[in-house]
Amino acid sequence: MTQSNMVTAINSALQQAMTENEDIVVLGEDVGRDGGVFRVTEGLLDKFGEARVMDTPLSESGIIGTSIGMAMAGLHPISEIQFAGFMFLGFSQLVNHAARYRSRTRGSFTVPMVVRTPVSGGVRTLEHHSESPEVYYSHMGGLIVVEPSTPYDAKGLMIKAARMDDPVVFLEPTKLYRLFKQEVPDEAYEVEIGKASTIREGSALSIITYGTMVSVVRDVVERKKVDAEIIDLRTINPLDEKAVLDSAKKTGRVVIVHEASLSFGAGAEIAARIAEKAIFELDAPVIRVASPSLPYPFPGYERYYLPNAAKISQAIDKVLR
Amino acid sequence: MSGVLLEKAVFDGDIEYLQVMDEAGNMDQSLLPRELDDNKIVEMYKYMLFARANDAKMLSLQRQGRAVTYAPLVGEEATQIGSALAMRKDDIFVPTFRQHGVYLVRGMPLEWMYAYWRGYEEPIPKSVNGTAIIIPVATQMPHAAGLAYAQKYKKKDSVVVVYVGDGGTSEGDFYEALNFAGVWKLPLVVIIENNQWAISVPREKQTAAKTLAQKAFAAGIGGIQVDGNDVIAVYKATKEAIEKAKDGPMVIECVTYRLGLHTTADDPTKYRTDAEVESWKGKDPIARVRAYLTGKGLWNEEMEQKTVQEQGKEIDAAVEKTEHPKEDPKSIFTNVYSFVPQNLQEELDDAERNNFWQDGSQ
Numbered sequence: 001m002t003q004s005n006m007v008t009a010i011n012s013a014l015q016q017a018m019t020e021n022e023d024i025v026v027l028g029e030d031v032g033r034d035g036g037v038f039r040v041t042e043g044l045l046d047k048f049g050e051a052r053v054m055d056t057p058l059s060e061s062g063i064i065g066t067s068i069g070m071a072m073a074g075l076h077p078i079s080e081i082q083f084a085g086f087m088f089l090g091f092s093q094l095v096n097h098a099a100r101y102r103s104r105t106r107g108s109f110t111v112p113m114v115v116r117t118p119v120s121g122g123v124r125t126l127e128h129h130s131e132s133p134e135v136y137y138s139h140m141g142g143l144i145v146v147e148p149s150t151p152y153d154a155k156g157l158m159i160k161a162a163r164m165d166d167p168v169v170f171l172e173p174t175k176l177y178r179l180f181k182q183e184v185p186d187e188a189y190e191v192e193i194g195k196a197s198t199i200r201e202g203s204a205l206s207i208i209t210y211g212t213m214v215s216v217v218r219d220v221v222e223r224k225k226v227d228a229e230i231i232d233l234r235t236i237n238p239l240d241e242k243a244v245l246d247s248a249k250k251t252g253r254v255v256i257v258h259e260a261s262l263s264f265g266a267g268a269e270i271a272a273r274i275a276e277k278a279i280f281e282l283d284a285p286v287i288r289v290a291s292p293s294l295p296y297p298f299p300g301y302e303r304y305y306l307p308n309a310a311k312i313s314q315a316i317d318k319v320l321r
Numbered sequence: 322m323s324g325v326l327l328e329k330a331v332f333d334g335d336i337e338y339l340q341v342m343d344e345a346g347n348m349d350q351s352l353l354p355r356e357l358d359d360n361k362i363v364e365m366y367k368y369m370l371f372a373r374a375n376d377a378k379m380l381s382l383q384r385q386g387r388a389v390t391y392a393p394l395v396g397e398e399a400t401q402i403g404s405a406l407a408m409r410k411d412d413i414f415v416p417t418f419r420q421h422g423v424y425l426v427r428g429m430p431l432e433w434m435y436a437y438w439r440g441y442e443e444p445i446p447k448s449v450n451g452t453a454i455i456i457p458v459a460t461q462m463p464h465a466a467g468l469a470y471a472q473k474y475k476k477k478d479s480v481v482v483v484y485v486g487d488g489g490t491s492e493g494d495f496y497e498a499l500n501f502a503g504v505w506k507l508p509l510v511v512i513i514e515n516n517q518w519a520i521s522v523p524r525e526k527q528t529a530a531k532t533l534a535q536k537a538f539a540a541g542i543g544g545i546q547v548d549g550n551d552v553i554a555v556y557k558a559t560k561e562a563i564e565k566a567k568d569g570p571m572v573i574e575c576v577t578y579r580l581g582l583h584t585t586a587d588d589p590t591k592y593r594t595d596a597e598v599e600s601w602k603g604k605d606p607i608a609r610v611r612a613y614l615t616g617k618g619l620w621n622e623e624m625e626q627k628t629v630q631e632q633g634k635e636i637d638a639a640v641e642k643t644e645h646p647k648e649d650p651k652s653i654f655t656n657v658y659s660f661v662p663q664n665l666q667e668e669l670d671d672a673e674r675n676n677f678w679q680d681g682s683q
Contacts, residue, residue, distance in 0.1 A: 025474070051474060057504060062463050062497035069467020072452065073413075075474065077467075093494075096457050097464065103656045104453050108445040110659070141665075142657055165659040194662060238662035 004184040007177045009151035010040050010116075013158035014078065016188040018048055021076060024162060027054040028063055028080030028116075037082055038118060038177055064090035064115060068097050071113040071167075078162065081117040084171070085128030090115075091136070098167040099142025111167045114158070118174040119147070120212045120259050122306055124299040129174075131296055132211070132260035137169045138237035144193055145236040147171040149214035151182045153234055156191025164193070171236075173212045180215075194235045196243035202229035205253035205319055208244055208270055210234065213257045213307060220312045228316065236266055241273055248274050252283035253319045256290075257312055263293040287315045334538045336531075336574075338546045341553040344604050346612030354557050359619050365406060365552050366610045366620070369398040371632045372422035373607065375431070376581075378636050379421075379438055383585045388438045392419045396550075396580030399606030400514050402426060403555030404575070407563060408482055413472075414451040415465040415483040417458070419514070423484070427451055431639035441646050450479075459489035462498035462511075469507035469570075480508045480566040482559070488519025490533050499540035499572070508566040510559060511537075515549065516579035521592035537572035549575030550606040578604070650678050 004012065018024045026044055028036070032055035035042030045053040056063050060081055067077040081087040087094075094115070101111045121130030137145045144166050148154035154172065161168040200218065204227035209217050214232050221228045229247050233240060248254050254274060256267040267288040274286055289307045297305050341352045357365075376395050382388040394401060401422030408414060414423055424434060427449045436443050437454060445453060452468070455461040465483035472479045489495055490513060502509045513533050517524045530536065537544030545562075547554045555575055562571035578601035582589055589598075614620035654669040655661055661669070672678060 054505075057497075057500050059497045059500065061494055062466070062501050065460065065463020065494060065498065066467035066470060066501055069464035069469070070471045070474075071467070072464065073468045073471030073475075075467075075471045089493075092457060092460060093463065096460060097455075101453065102658070103653065104442055106442055106444040106652070106656050108447075109452065144658070238664055241664055 001183045002186055003181045004151045004155070005178045005181050006148070006151045006154045006172065007038060007040050009155040009184050010158055010172065011042060012184070012186075013155040013162070013188070014041065014044060015047065017078070017159060017162035018044070018052065020188065021162070023074060024076045024078060025052045025054065025070065026078050026080070027056050027067065029056060029058055029082050031055060031080050036080055038174070040116070040172070041080065060086050060089035061093055064093040064098065067113045067115070068093060068101065068111055071111045072101065072109045076112045076162065078114040078116065081115060083129045084117045084119040084131045084133050087115070087117050087133065094137065094143060094167070094169070095140055099140055103142065110165045112165045114161045114168045114170050116170040116172060118177070119171040120173045120175060121296060121302055122175040122212060124302060125174075127296075127298060130302070132258070134171055134236045134260060135264065135266055138266070142167070143237065144168045145171065146193065146234060147173065147211045147236055148234060149173065149176060149211055149232055151184050153191050153197070155184055156189050157193070157234065159188045160190040160193055163190070171211070175212050176215070191234065194238045194240055196240035197232045197234055198229065198243070198247070199232050200228065200230040202227040203251055204228060205255060205316065206231060206247040206251045207255045207257060207316075208233065208247070209257040210236065210266075212259050216307070216309060217257055217312060220309045220316070223309075224313060224316065226316055226320070239269065239273075244270055244273065245278050248278045249281045252281055254282070254286045255312070255315045255319050256286065256288045257307060257315075258290050259306060260290060261293045262288060262290040265290050284319045284321070287319050289315045332538070334535065336534045336544055336546050338548070339554045339558055340548040340551050341557060342551050342609055342613060344609055346609040346616060348553070348613060352557065353553060354560060357553065357556065359617070362553075362610065363614060363619060365402055365556070366607070366614060367628055368402045368406070368422070368426055369552065369607045369610065370628060372398045372402060372425055374629065374632050375421060375425065375434075375636055378640065379435075380581075380585065382439070382640065389440050390584050390586050391438050392584045393581040394419050394421050396601065396606070397514060397516055397577045398422055399552035400512065400549040400555050400575040400577045403552040404482065404512050404559040404573075407556045407559035409480075409563065411450065411477070411479045412563060413468055413479055413481045415461050415468065415481060416451065416454060417461060417484050417486060417489070418454050418456050419486070420484050424449070424451065431636065432642045435639045435643040436646065439643055439646070459485055459492035459494040461485070462489075462494045463501070465509060466498040466501045466505075466507055469502065469509040470505055472508055473505070480510060480563045482510045482512060482563070484512045484514055486519060487513065487515040487517065487524050487527055487533060488522065489513075490536055491527050496536070496540070499537065499542065499570070502570040503540035503542045506569040509570040510562040510566060511570065511572045512559065513572065513574040514577060515574055516577050518579050518583065518589070518593065520583040520587060523593075532574060534572055534574035542570045542572060544572040544574065546574045546576060549577030550604050550609070552606060552610060577606070
């Protein structure tokens, strides 16, 4: 066991995955000599060499597109896109090809690859450095989308992603990179894809959340001393519908909290599934807490935009009323 | 600052143009690759005939409502057959949506092609050593660079040959892939199938650059322009690029012409003149090889008839075989991930249980 933050936990996962499988290569802007702008890939170049750890040209579509080709030829690339806002330049490659090559060829070609990128805000940074794009990558099918909220889950999900024969979009909340440390096993271990984690059991209400909002929700619940069950999705797609429905049926009251904006967000999908399959077991309407339906503002206005403790607290009061 | 203007070139580049057989079928023997004996040239010719016959059949099926939107290759046979025959068995090709001739040479079963253009994807046989038909323009280019990187990483001798059109050279993915290939010195050969028209937009509206081949220079790699209607020149340029690919990539611009439609959804009379089309018919890639072979006594009308008949039978058999595809709607659910996610399984079960597919034949 080692006390790790999310950065060192992912770094440890990458080192172990690369040691275990020589077909894994790491590529991206500044991932080599610089170790990545958040230092997630630090030390990999020295340990594994230039053929496996590549500082690429500035070329997001090129990074993702070449990763697809590498994966089709038997490698298992793990690429880094420096910020989620830049990843849209490679969106076409992800949606049109990474997500479809297996089905297009009936499995003749598979695309085992991971695309990592820092997501979400709360760190007062420049425009296009704070987006929460999980739904874009989840909607069309074909991609797996994960977003850990703890160092432990980050390492376990990365190990699992690196062993799968599928394209995985790996979203890393910037704010959580160094926010806290946690005991993380030294050895390689897997966290199941598509499996939510119940991080707090409760019977009065269910709060479904993920990413940056997990720790905010937990603080509010502890402060308010409500008997809330907190579900951390960890995987956005495929959604762990069973965990959501089981908890909704158990408590009868549901609040969904995410940082991505409200309209057409993951909360809409979750609320719809609850409405379809558990509505008669609810005691109150489902409430969504999310950022307003507008582009991410400049850092000066960030605190007016992000869901905060007050907003979550009010939603809890309302659903319990 | 001295104020002296230094007239010193900091970049030196020329694009050469290669033609081996002219429009009348006259061969420059000094440029003819030694391995291209008479038999080989007859083989090239037969492949070009086959590609054109196959194209005509697909087009007629589409016109009868028996195939989906199709992108004909007519006029571009030399570019495709010449480059494909220059590949070695283990070389990997990456097509767009128009390289039917390349698939033919690489041994893709005709039934696969007819199934595809009639709406059904089938597994790609490993022996073909090629990737899938790609529709979004130039997006296959980075895949090719990645495939080439993997060959290098795994210390394989294979070279990747990727195709792209004249319009495709305007896309970001074209340049991004070239740039990666240059920086990583990848074993990659880029065939620009310059057929002069990107649907209705002519070549001169794609770029102010005099040649498309010179775009290679910006990525620090070599480029050459060849007569894309000269099967020998295309073969020769591709062969040489493949032989040198371990030292780095190469761009080959094949200057050809789309005699037919962009796709079956398009009407070229809206944007180009008959006179232009007629002038390119005079440079037909097949006619010049026929003239050459006939002149040497290697080909005659009787052989032509026999070949056309045999090829027609083969094509008809493939059409027949794909006339009544066995549909398995479940398979579109099970080929998305390495596993079937629970939510997707539920959608599949729901469809099966409630007989949503009973009207699927409509």
